[in-house]
Amino acid sequence: MKISAxxxxxxxxxxxxxxIVQSIAAVTTVALCLVIVGIILLVMFVGGQVxxxxxxxxxxxxxxxxxxxxxQAATAGANPVNRWNQMEQLGNTIRSWPEVHKVDYISKExxxxxxxxxxxxxxxxxxxxxxxxxxxxxxxxxxxxxEVETIAKxxxxxxxxxxxxxxPDENVKFGQDTVRKLFQVxxxxxLAAVGFATLLIxxxxxxxxxxxxxxxxxxxxxxGIMRLVGASSWFIRWPFILEGMLEGLSGAVVAIFxxxxxxxxxxxxxxxxxxxxxxxxxxxxxTFVKLLLLLALSGAAIGAAGSFIALRRFLKI
Amino acid sequence: xxxxKNVSKIYDGDKPALVExxxxxxKGEFVFLVGPSGSGKSTFIRLxxxxxxxxxxxxxxxxxxxxxxxxxxxxxxxRNIGCVFQDFKLLTNKTTFENVxxxxxxxxxxxxxINNQVPEVLKLVGLEDKLDSYPDELSGGEQQRVSIARAFAxxxxxxxxxxxxxxxxxxxxxxxxxxxxxxxxxxTTVLIATHDREIVDSMRKRVIALEAGKVxxxxxxxxxxxxx
Numbered sequence: 001m002k003i004s005a006x007x008x009x010x011x012x013x014x015x016x017x018x019x020i021v022q023s024i025a026a027v028t029t030v031a032l033c034l035v036i037v038g039i040i041l042l043v044m045f046v047g048g049q050v051x052x053x054x055x056x057x058x059x060x061x062x063x064x065x066x067x068x069x070x071x072q073a074a075t076a077g078a079n080p081v082n083r084w085n086q087m088e089q090l091g092n093t094i095r096s097w098p099e100v101h102k103v104d105y106i107s108k109e110x111x112x113x114x115x116x117x118x119x120x121x122x123x124x125x126x127x128x129x130x131x132x133x134x135x136x137x138x139x140x141x142x143x144x145x146x147e148v149e150t151i152a153k154x155x156x157x158x159x160x161x162x163x164x165x166x167x168p169d170e171n172v173k174f175g176q177d178t179v180r181k182l183f184q185v186x187x188x189x190x191l192a193a194v195g196f197a198t199l200l201i202x203x204x205x206x207x208x209x210x211x212x213x214x215x216x217x218x219x220x221x222x223x224g225i226m227r228l229v230g231a232s233s234w235f236i237r238w239p240f241i242l243e244g245m246l247e248g249l250s251g252a253v254v255a256i257f258x259x260x261x262x263x264x265x266x267x268x269x270x271x272x273x274x275x276x277x278x279x280x281x282x283x284x285x286x287t288f289v290k291l292l293l294l295l296a297l298s299g300a301a302i303g304a305a306g307s308f309i310a311l312r313r314f315l316k317i
Numbered sequence: 318x319x320x321x322k323n324v325s326k327i328y329d330g331d332k333p334a335l336v337e338x339x340x341x342x343x344k345g346e347f348v349f350l351v352g353p354s355g356s357g358k359s360t361f362i363r364l365x366x367x368x369x370x371x372x373x374x375x376x377x378x379x380x381x382x383x384x385x386x387x388x389x390x391x392x393x394x395x396r397n398i399g400c401v402f403q404d405f406k407l408l409t410n411k412t413t414f415e416n417v418x419x420x421x422x423x424x425x426x427x428x429x430x431i432n433n434q435v436p437e438v439l440k441l442v443g444l445e446d447k448l449d450s451y452p453d454e455l456s457g458g459e460q461q462r463v464s465i466a467r468a469f470a471x472x473x474x475x476x477x478x479x480x481x482x483x484x485x486x487x488x489x490x491x492x493x494x495x496x497x498x499x500x501x502x503x504x505t506t507v508l509i510a511t512h513d514r515e516i517v518d519s520m521r522k523r524v525i526a527l528e529a530g531k532v533x534x535x536x537x538x539x540x541x542x543x544x545x
Contacts, residue, residue: 222408224406230396232424235425
């Protein structure tokens with residue numbers, strides 16, 4: 001096989017050069033398709049990070065008929081100390097669940113401070129507030145935002161919850177509609193992206209197949225003789241497969257070059273946070289290099305598969 | 318070496334090309350396959366090469382069951398069969414040497430074997446001084462010699478020739494036949510499809526005559542036997 005490897009490579013390169021116009025057409029097509037696929041993958045990745053950030057903001061809020069610390073509790077209503085204990089117990093119970101990664105207590109005072117800050121642009125609203133009508137609350141953050149509904153349901157079944165919130169259905173909140181829609185949208189977006197990428201890969205496959213078919217046609221006499229004297233099918237195939245891989249890989253290299261430039265000018269800025277600063281996602285170099293390798297591999301695979309398909313008819317025995 | 322049992326071949330929706338053919342050719346025989354155009358000679362040869370399968374019947378070539386052979390084994394069958402055609406089928410961009418070497422290259426023979434074997438076989442066909450000539454620099458007879466050298470380079474036990482002298486003048490044809498006879502004397506089974514009456518009549522070898530796909534005559538030391 002030693003001489004064969006050299007022979008295959010020579011044949012592949014010489015055929016690539018002989019049909020240079022066709023080869024360039026195939027390379028360009030693969031490059032264009034892979035650039036678009038690459039962009040889709042990049043957007044999907046960045047989008048995924050953005051979505052994860054949004055999902056991380058999903059939390060359950062438990063509004064309680066509020067007491068602000070044991071001191072105030074002492075002065076309010078019947079058996080306030082007991083109420084305060086119940087609240088602490090509730091917080092601790094939720095905190096102990098493995099699905100929960102944090103439980104923050106927001107006191108009435110803190111809630112008011114926050115409200116005033118949020119509405120600092122509209123002083124009229126702030127002025128209208130008399131006293132402190134805001135309730136105290138727990139904010140529950142989850143490890144997996146998709147579990148938000150079940151956890152919320154479990155919270156509603158906890159002891160004291162009725163006493164503390166008066167109406168659990170209304171006062172244990174997690175914005176279920178928004179959450180559901182969010183998950184739905186993200187699923188559709190990824191499905192559409194994958195579908196589009198598949199379509200593009202199919203297009204480049206068809207074009208490579210056509211190019212190789214022309215190369216084969218130009219050499220059909222040679223192939224006929226090879227078959228006549230008993231060359232094995234793989235022996236005949238290899239040069240064409242290599243040629244296809246060469247075209248696919250060249251296309252991938254062009255695509256990688258284009259994507260790197262794009263990445264430098266656009267996505268890198270995005271990542272350093274000028275555009276979506278609040279999301280501050282971290283798109284590291286390693287992931288990017290992995291993506292480029294994936295593209296190179298796809299290019300070669302598309303080329304090889306295209307050649308294989310193109311040869312089928314010519315090698316039918 | 319070659320055996321056909323009740324072989325029929327019918328091309329799609331056409332009248333049969335071969336009908337119930339029974340033939341046995343033993344090792345080292347020299348056989349002419351004669352008959353008018355369309356009598357099934359080419360079909361016969363292509364069946365031996367397993368370019369396609371017969372509609373019915375069994376075929377054995379060089380000890381192998383051609384009908385039940387797995388497709389990937391077909392190339393190895395063909396390495397046992399040298400093949401010569403009326404139109405030579407030479408690669409015009411390769412020299413005499415390269416054309417013969419190509420046949421050995423593509424079945425994975427080593428460089429050393431090729432450098433050794435190609436000049437030898439070209440000497441056998443009398444072209445030792447035309448190694449670097451391209452096909453269009455050679456006469457028709459010389460081109461056919463190259464193609465015979467290519468077919469025989471791998472020393473196959475069987476040599477098939479489909480109208481090898483169809484494009485050549487009578488004197489040259491005789492030379493080609495003499496060459497094929499010489500190859501036959503090395504123990505190679507030779508089967509020639511032809512309608513060259515003079516040659517068949519002068520050589521007095523075994524003659525199998527086909528007519529409309531049927532074997533109408535199988536005769537040792539036979540003659541062409543048609544008036545055409």
